[in-house]
Amino acid sequence: MDTKPIELRKKRVSGNRAKAELKAILYIVPFLIPFALFYLWPVLRGTWISLHVWNIQGMQRYVALDNYKRIFENSDFYKYLWNSFYFVLICAPTVLILGLILALIINQRIWLRTLIRSVYFLPYVLSVSVISFIWLKLFDPKNGPVNGLLGLLGLPQDINWLTDHRFVWWAITFATDWWTVGFVMVLFLAGLQEIPQDHYEAATIDGAGTWSKFWHITIPGLSRVMKIQVFYQVISCLKLFGQVQIMTGGGPGNSTNTMIRYIYVTGFKKDMFGLASAQSIVFCVIMLLIAVIQFKLTDRKD
Amino acid sequence: MSAEGESVGKKLSAWLFVMVACMGLLVGCDGSDKAEAPVRKSAKAPVEILFWNPFGGGEGDYVGQIIKDFNESQQGIVVRQLRLESNEYYVRLSTALSFGKGPDVAVAHADRVSPFVKAKQIIPLDGLAQLAGLDFSHIESTNRNSVVYNGETYAVPIDTHFHMLYYNKDLLAKAGLGEDEVISKLRHLTPQEFMDFLTLLQNRLPGVQPLAVNTPFFQEPFLDMYYEAGGELLTPDMKHAAINNEKALEVLRFYQKLFASGLSDLNDKTPWDTFHNGQAVFWMGGIWEAGHHLKDSSFQSGIAELPSLFGGNKQWGSSHTLVIPTYVTKEKQLAAMAFIRYFSEVGSLTWGEAGHVPANSTVQNDSHYQNLPYRKLFLESSRHVKLAPNTDKYSALYTVLSEELQNIIANRQDPKKGLVDLEQKLNELLAS
The missing domain is CATH 3.40.190.10 (Periplasmic binding protein-like II)
Structure with missing residues (x-):
C-alpha cells in the first residue's frame, strides 16, 4: 500500500492544528494583553510594594513580611473584615430574594410588562456615585423624603438613617438593593424562561398547586442561575466601597468601614502604600478562598 | 481568487475608500485652516x-x-x-x-x-x-x-483661615436677648456656664439647635478648644503624640455633654446649612463662610470670636x-x-x-x-x-485624629479609653 497519501494527510492535519492553535492564540491576545497589563502586572507590583515601607516619596526600605504581621496584629483589620462580611450577610440574601420576586412578577403576562422591567433595571445603569448621592439626599434626616414619608405615615420621630448604628447598614443595603436588583431580576428572568412550559402543564394535570409548582419546578429549574447569582453577589458585596465612602464616610464612628475603604484610607489618606498593598493581597486571598469554597460547595459538575 | 476571498477583498477596498475619503475630509479641514494661518501667526497664542x-x-x-x-x-x-x-x-x-x-x-x-x-x-x-x-x-x-x-x-x-462664632440675630431677639449683652457675656464663660446659657436658649427656642457643632469634621472644633486649653498634638521633638491628657479629656467631656443634653445635634451632617437655614442660634464655623452668611438677606447674622471656655485664646487654623x-x-x-x-x-x-x-x-x-x-x-x-506642627506625616496624623475622634463621639465611647487608643495609633504612625 502506498503510504504517501497518509503521510501527506498527517502533515496536513498537523499543519491545520498548528494553524488552529495559532488562530486560537490570536483570538485570546486581545484579552491576554489587557489582562497582563492591567491585572497581572498590578498584582505582581502590589506584592512587591507590600514587602516595603512605601509612601508618597516612593520606596523607603525593604521590610520583608513586616507589613503582613502588622495587619494581623491590628484589631481594626478584624473589625473591618467583619463589616465586609456583615454586608454580605444582609445584602446578598435581600437582593436575591427581591430580584427573584420581581422576576416572578414580571414573568407573568401582566400589563405594561416591558415598562416595569425597564423601570426596575434602570438604576443599574447609574454609577455608584450617582446612586449614593441620590440616597444620601433621600435619607437626610431633616429634609429627606424618606423621613417625610414615614412622618406622613405617622412615625413620631425622625430616623437618623446614616448616623445611627441601628439603621445605617440597612440604609446602605436598601440603596444597594435598589441599585442592583434590576440586574438580579434580569438574570432570574432569563432562568425562568429556560424552564420548559410543559413541566408546569404536566404538574397542573397532576393537580399540583401554585406553591408546590414553585418549590418543585421553578426553584430547581433556577438552581444554575442561582449559583451564579450567589457567587456574583457575595463577591460584589465584599467589594463594598463607593456607597459607604459617599453616604457615611465609614461612619458613624467607623461602624460602616469596610475592607476596601480600610485599604483606601491606609494607602491614600495615611500614605502607607506598602501596608495598603499587603492588606489588598490578604483580602484578595480571602476572596479567592471564598470563591474556591463556593465552587466546592455548589455542584462540581457545573 | 475564491468567492470568499473576493468578498473580503471587496470589503477591504470599501474600508480603504472610506478611510481615504475621511482623510480627504481632514485634509479639507486643514486646508480651510491654512487660509487663516497667516492671521493667527502674527498674534502669539496665549x-x-x-x-x-x-x-x-x-x-x-x-x-x-x-x-x-x-x-x-x-x-x-x-x-x-x-x-x-x-x-x-x-x-x-x-x-x-x-x-x-x-x-x-x-x-x-x-x-x-x-x-x-x-x-x-x-x-x-x-x-x-x-x-x-x-x-x-x-x-x-x-x-x-x-x-x-x-x-x-x-x-x-x-490666606489664613480658622473658625469664628456665628450667631443668628433674629433668633437671639426671639429669645428676648440683646446681641451686645450676649456677645460680651460669651467672652469669659466656663464650659458649664456656657452650657447653662445654651440650655436657656433651648428652653426659649424649642425646635432650634442652640449650638451647631461641626460633627462631620469634629477634629476642627476639638482642636479649637484643645488649643484654647493649651494642649499640644505632638511632643516638641515631634516624635511622639501628646494628646492623652487631662485637657483633651475635659474638652471631649464638654462636647459629649453638649450632644447628650441635646444642646448640639450629633447627627447633624450639615451644620453649616442648619445655621444658614435659621435652625441654629450659634455655629462655630469657618471664616470662609462669612460672605455666604452675611450677604443672605433672609436672616440677620453676626460674627464673634470663639468663646474662651478653656482659658486661652489659641485656636485651630490653616x-x-x-x-x-x-x-x-x-x-x-x-x-x-x-x-x-x-x-x-x-x-x-x-x-x-x-x-x-x-x-x-x-x-x-x-x-x-x-x-x-x-x-x-x-x-x-x-x-x-x-498652625499645624511642621511634619511630613501631618496628613496621616490628621486622618487618624479625625477617625478616632469620630469613634469617641459617634460611639459615645469613654473618652479616657478613646484618648489612649488615639495616642497609641498616632505613635504607631510616627514610628513607621
Missing part, C-alpha cells in the same frame, strides 16, 4: 494653564471670579480651572503629582506641602517669584515661614497656598507664577470678601478690605491661630 482647586460652594465662586478677572486683565495667559471635591482633593493631587500629569498650579494647605517638597514633586518659587515681580516680604511672616524648607519657599500662601508641580514646563511655570502673583496682590481682595484673611499684608491694610464687615475682628483672631 499660554493655557490648568488650575486645580478644592473650593466648593460659595468659596469656589469667589475663585471663579478671580480667574475670570485675571483672564480679562491680560492677553498672554489663560487660566482654566478644575474644581475638585474637597474631601478627596489630596488623594487626587498626590496621585497627579506622582504620575507627573495634572495641574500647572494647584491649591495646597500649608500643612500638606511638606511631603510634596520631600518627594521633590513641587518646585521652590523664589527665583520664579523674582522673575514675575512677586515680593515675598509682603506675605505675612507666619504664613511664609510655614512653607519655607531649607531656606527656600515652596508655596505662596494666600493656610491655603498655591504651588507649582515639578513637571510643569518653564513657559507654564512663568505663566503660573504670573497668576499666583495676581491672586496674591489683586485677587486676595476678592478672596477676602469670601472671608479668608489674606496672607498679603498690603491687601490686609487696604481700606476696601478693612471696611468689609467684621474684618478687623478677623485680623485680630488670626493672630491666635495655632
